[in-house]
Amino acid sequence: MINRQVDVAVIGGGPAGLSAAISAKEHGANSVVILDRNSWPGGILPQCIHDGFGVEETGESMTGPEYATKYIEMAKQENVEIMIQTMVLQFDEKQNIIAVNKNGIHTIKAKAIVLAMGCREKTRWHAMIPGDRLSGIFTAGVAQSFINLYNIMPGKNVVILGSGDVGLIMARRLRFEGANVLGVVEILPYASGLPRNVVQCLKDYDIPLFFNHTVTSIAGRERLERVKIAQVDENMVPISETEQELKCDTLLLSLGLIPENELSKNANIEIDEITGGPVVDQNFETNLGGVFACGNCLQVYDTVDMLSLDAKRVGKNAAKYTDDQKQKENGIRLLSGEGVRYVVPQRINEYGKMQLTLRADKPKDVSTLYVLFGAKEILKKRLPWVNPAIMIKIDVDISSKVLESGQSLEVKIK
């Protein structure tokens, strides 16, 4: 057993973990270590070879690998230690971490822990697609790693289920590599990915996007040979008369991402059922004091820019915690009301200015966002449009009176 102590331990070395670690160092933490199970730092970024990363943050559009390199270099300059090929097995409320790598088992005692484990993709079982069990069905991100990292083409004739960004980007990538993309099938009446990707990945190459459609069956012998797709009614039930068959050897699933929180659950961290990530306060601290969460394991961000900016704040808060291990009150709840899918943070235990991030439940034109304390409007803001694919950020000022009332706040979009 290899024992050691650090100020801040970061679990996961993607853009979130790197940003948090750099910022923790900048804000006075003496020793910061990143633990990542991959054989490279940078998380998912090396396989995201398209550009568009960093625009909001730096004004410059970088590819995923370039963005990762920039952060890895900064981490080295700040003397952040990065342990790759190191899998974290568990941690507890006393900030003890158990990890394993080829040198053996490591026990790490940290003053603060930052969770940055990223997320994983939903699979066929989340969409409950009936049909044969055969090869040729991949999640979009797995196909992306095959093509972009390992030079393996998953197939020739491809149907994509789900219009998330990863699926849209893969439609174009497959076209570039000579595959025939028969279409993207989306059960909702709108795309879940960014408008830019709908235009530049599908429209540019005349790839059809079937709205209000889903895959109703999968068939083939060993390899996928055909799928059936059909339109759905307002209750999302397929209309059998509209069923059509598409001959294909590959089905990619782009059904969305699920925050990776097995470790958090085992440590008794409270999880928000909607975001899939830990319930946090305005400092991104979980219900375990000294354990903070950031990146896609907290909530699935639209772009890496916002994610990195938030992760920097998390790093700063973790560094602060290392010399002031103050126990906090539970505080008050922030609830998602009408028109709102979720809000982060879910808890507030300090008064003052803070940022809320939230998502609408469906696309709408001109709307109004309210933060309500009982019947009183703490904040009212007109929004020219809302779209669930685009996260909403707002600043609010919470008074000590509101906090001391113990009453929940509610966020609404009408």
Add this chain to the structure above:
Amino acid sequence: MIEEKEITCIVCPIGCRILVRTDEKQIEKLDGNKCKQGIEYAINEALDPRRMLTTSVLVKDGEWPLVSVKSSQPVPKNKVFQVLKEIKMVKISAPIESGQKIINNVANTDINIVATRTVKKIMK
């Protein structure tokens, strides 16, 4: 020659369909935009649409079989597949540095193809 094109604006999620009428290299008319932000985009899309191109190039003796690459500038949209075809014919030996030029003046566009990551050489 007068031409009309419908451009889906990508500046915000409203996705206005902007109708642009052009006469050779002149804008005749612009219609359907709810705000001014997408005008420049729509004009460029109508007169000279371009796209950043990212793909990968085969690598010999590398820790990875591929190196990710990008175009040094946006490529005219109608040349995308020509550029891709030329990129596919190339195989480059490791080591490769991020930022290294892989192809000069690809498909006579005056645009270069540049590596976006480092690939180390593997010792055999």
